[in-house]
Amino acid sequence: MTRLLGGKEAAKGLKDPFAPSMVERISSIMDAFGLPMARLSLDEVTRRSNLPRSTTHRILEQLAQSGWIAHVGNLYSLGYKSMRLxxxxxxxxxxxxxxxxxxxxxxxxxxxxxxxxxxxxxxxxxxxxxxxxxxxxxxxxxxxxxxxxxxxxxxxxxxxxxxxxxxxxxxxxxxxxxxxxxxxxxxxxxxxxxxxxxxxxxxxxxxxxxxxxxxxxxxxxxxxxxxxxxxxxxxxxxxxxxxxxxxxxxxxxxxxxxxxxxxxxxxxxxx
Missing domain, CATH: 3.30.450.40 (GAF domain)
Incomplete structure (x- = not known):
């Protein structure tokens, strides 16, 4: 019989079956740039992707480090790898x-x-x-x-x-x-x-x-x-x-x- 977990155990041991996968999160963020020339603030990407602000910021920074997103000042845009595609x-x-x-x-x-x-x-x-x-x-x-x-x-x-x-x-x-x-x-x-x-x-x-x-x-x-x-x-x-x-x-x-x-x-x- 499976034991029910509570508190921190539950947070570590169970996953929300309806939570978006990492691929889905990245896709939502990339889709936020509806126009290829769009330059968006963190808040704009958060609103368009419908993801938590902290999650959006973390993924944007990871994408920027790998060249898929460009980050200049307080604005994000598609990076050189996205442009090549x-x-x-x-x-x-x-x-x-x-x-x-x-x-x-x-x-x-x-x-x-x-x-x-x-x-x-x-x-x-x-x-x-x-x-x-x-x-x-x-x-x-x-x-x-x-x-x-x-x-x-x-x-x-x-x-x-x-x-x-x-x-x-x-x-x-x-x-x-x-x-x-x-x-x-x-x-x-x-x-x-x-x-x-x-x-x-x-x-x-x-x-x-x-x-x-x-x-x-x-x-x-x-x-x-x-x-x-x-x-x-x-x-x-x-x-x-x-x-x-x-x-x-x-x-x-x-x-x-x-x-x-x-x-x-x-x-x-x-x-």
Whole structure:
């Protein structure tokens, strides 16, 4: 006859048959990131996963240590391993879809080449390029990469990332000197502070491609900078005059991203 356990014995000897398994808990937490670009606080992940806060925090930290989740500041997002499994392509497609019409219009209004780019570690990744015949004169390409600290789009995103993240990614710049390029991580931090003081507007003059100048700014979702856009020309183009229309376009795309996230959150609440 089985003896009934009580007190601490019961806690150690019996398991709740309806308690979710570890796999189910991890699945619930990963499912909380409904949009691949989502950046969520611990409380948001707890609410969406319907798990105890302490359990959520413990699993998130374990997933962050193994690369499935990224943890920057007080926000969590999908990590590099999750991105390798296809989430990255979904993020990029969402960004392209949200910005396509507005960036086409920006290229038409300015008569210049327009870039859409995301950051990937210490590099930027060109997601889209607009500008008709003029685009062939700019040696960037969709799917191409460039050092983030040498591009207007890269610097525009880096300006709003935590300083410790920037420092870690670009510590190897120490002692490097390449003409107009930023020489070290301290110089990069100074440049990013200047960009923040200009309301997020970043300039690049020959740092990535000789003879090419760019002005860029970030587009943001609820978690921070999701990507950036830039207008590109040669050194003779007065890029400062383009700043108002550039900022207006970035704000419109940012609003579209925020509305999309709010709609998904509302759908989740109904479900």
């Amino acid at each position: 296809g989430a990255r392509d979904i993020v990029y497609e969402e960004l392209r879809s949200a910005s396509n019409a507005r960036l086409n219009e920006l290229a038409y209004r300015t008569g210049l080449v327009v870039h859409l780019a995301a950051i990937d570690g210490s590099e930027i990744y060109y997601l889209d390029k607009f500008g008709g015949a003029g685009a062939t004169k700019v040696p960037s390409r969709v799917g191409g990469r460039a050092p983030a600290h040498r591009t207007a789009v890269g610097k525009a995103i880096l300006a709003y990332l935590p300083p410790e993240v920037v420092h870690e990614q670009f510590a190897e710049l120490a002692g490097q000197h390449h003409g107009h390029h930023i020489a070290d991580v301290a110089g990069l931090h100074r440049e990013l502070a200047t960009i923040r003081a200009r309301n997020g507007v970043a300039f690049e003059r020959g740092e990535s491609f000789p003879g090419i100048a760019c002005v860029g700014t970030a587009i943001r979702d609820t978690g921070g900078p999701a990507a950036a856009i830039s207008v590109v020309g040669d050194f003779s183009v007065p890029l400062e005059r383009i700043v108002p229309v550039l900022i207006g376009t970035a704000k419109a795309i940012s609003n579209d991203l925020v509305l999309a996230e709010a709609a998904m959150a509302a759908d989740d609440a109904v479900a």
